[in-house]
Amino acid sequence: MQEMRVVALGRDPMAVQPVLLLQEAGGRRRVLPVWVGVPEATAIELARRRVELPRPQTHQLILDVVRAFNRTLQLVRITMLRDSVFHAELVFDDDVRVSARVSDAVAMALQVDARIEAEDAVLDEAAVAEVGMVGADDEDDDAGDTSSEHEELEQFRRFLDNASPEDFGNPG
Structure with a gap:
């Protein structure tokens, strides 16, 4: 089991679909791309940015x-990949577990600062090697970035602009 962090939320130009990028917090620092729907991407981004809405979204209501x-x-926990679909579970106190979609689970984790983990088998099957990632929190801090970090970020943005699900192999 590897701890993961949300590093980016972008758009796959080929499929016109948002892609959530989770990266191992340590170890090999592989990146797990998860294609999500537009409403799910919006929920994740709002949770990531701590945006307060007048009425709760579904994941906030559940929490x-x-x-x-x-x-x-x-x-x-991101527990498995079956038929090209990621599966996750929410782990509550007293080890109560509930099956969930990865997008919903990530939005909820971000909302309450819960840890996100992925099974090694999922990463072995679907993750890609680190591609010059710069953490999502680093993007807003241009003052401390070196030119090599800027180049890595630009390289990753170019990668995201041209990436498609096929670039990551057939996980199913």
Whole structure:
């Protein structure tokens, strides 16, 4: 099991579909691309940026219900890849587990700062080698970036602009 962090949310120009990029926090620093729908990408980005809306989104409502029952989301696990679809589970206190879509699970994890992990088997099957990634939090801090970091970021942006699901092999 490897800890993951959200590093980018971009758009696949070939499929006109958002792609969530999760990267190993340590180790080999592989990148796990997860294609998500537009509403799911919006929810993830709003949670990532801590945007408060007047009414709760679905993942926020679920978290409110969980809190109302005195439970806490402890962890999100990406558990498998079956038929080209990622599966995840929400792990609550007392080891209560609930199956979830990765996009929903990530949005919830971001909302409450829960850890995100991926099974090694999932990473072995679907992750790609680090491609000059710069952390999502680093993008906003241009003052401390070196020219090589800027080049790596530009290289990654070019990669994202031209990436398609086929570039990552057939996970199914």
